[in-house]
Amino acid sequence: MSDDLYRDIILDHYRNPRNRGTLDPADYSYEDVNPLCGDEIRIDVRVKDDKIDESAFSGRGCAISQASASILMEMTDGKSLDDVKAITKEDLLEELMVPISPARLKCALLSLKVLKAGIYGVGHEDED
Numbered sequence: 001m002s003d004d005l006y007r008d009i010i011l012d013h014y015r016n017p018r019n020r021g022t023l024d025p026a027d028y029s030y031e032d033v034n035p036l037c038g039d040e041i042r043i044d045v046r047v048k049d050d051k052i053d054e055s056a057f058s059g060r061g062c063a064i065s066q067a068s069a070s071i072l073m074e075m076t077d078g079k080s081l082d083d084v085k086a087i088t089k090e091d092l093l094e095e096l097m098v099p100i101s102p103a104r105l106k107c108a109l110l111s112l113k114v115l116k117a118g119i120y121g122v123g124h125e126d127e128d
């Protein structure tokens, strides 16, 4: 694929985000900020039989942070909580399919940090 197509994937998710919104009630809800810019992402999850039954994200941020959250919702739909816990930063970065500069890594990984914190329980700190 060309670089343009890779960029199109980010833009497509940014313009047409999957699972954007909130769930109320939810089994897990968590939100956090990118400390570098103050942008926020919240993720709500409903769980059934130890699998993600529904998830939604909300908040604001740059195209990379929003596209990455949208892609993460697709990646985790129907997955077991153990499978979600096993998702690595590299897994998500691979799905973004564009090289992410070190300065934008927190943008790209904010959604994963929030989702995992929600599932592990408030207080979980992702390793930086």
Ligand code: FES
Binding pocket: 034, 037, 038, 039, 061, 062, 063, 064, 065, 106, 107, 110
């Ligand atoms: Fe704020 Fe990317 S600039 S999340």
